[in-house]
Amino acid sequence: MKVLVPVKRVIDANVKPRVKADGTGVELANVKMAMNPFCEIAVEEAIRLKEAGKVEEIVAVSVGPDKAQETLRTALAMGADRAILIKTDETVEPLDVAKLLKGVVEAESPEIVLLGKQAIDDDSNQTGQMLAALLGWSQGTFASKVELDGGKAKVTREVDGGLQVVDLKLPAIITTDLRLNEPRYASLPNIMKAKKKPLDEKAPGDYGVAVKARLKVLKTEEPAGRKAGIKVGSVAELVDKLKNEAGVI
């Protein structure tokens, strides 16, 4: 069985993003970039399924600029078998990514596409769902457990009320939630080996897609700073402040 894992290059989760001085977006110059954390979880899950003998090949794919190669090399160093970079310098929105991934699915015929539930830069949480709709495949989103058996995937989903288990007929789309696993670090020998693994370069046009941003960003602003808290002397004072100052009760 082949698994396709789309991985996105985003600002490193440990970096505090800053708004550009002219308010046109988030500062990306000289900022540390890394693989989107939910994509790391997806790569890890694919590797675990391979280690369990359920999966034969893991193909990582990224849509983005030349530098997204680094993200793909990280996926290869973790344990993916090969990688595809769909190169574009345009801003890519989830619908275009989903259309491109549909093209990759048609060319590669994976039985599972394992995505992150969301990218932490735009927080869209759309690509997996859109891809499932474009392909007409089943989907199990926000997975905290994935079990493969025969031609089926049993996915435990994190939903508002707790956990929901869905049985998916393959091929299917699965998106990862935080508690699915703890991704491994790539070891130095594996980073060296990853340099020799195949990384194909494609263009959006190879899949008949013209990447074009549909959304226009009008302005980007820092969120308002939080006011310092205060200590109250008694419950009565707290209730008074909540009632008469904050107006919340």
Ligand code: AMP
């Ligand atoms: P989003 O819908 O943008 O929140 O992203 C959800 C997931 O879709 C990510 O965790 C990735 O698995 C995948 N994805 C989104 N954008 C890209 C991209 N540019 N390249 C590869 N995968 C992507």
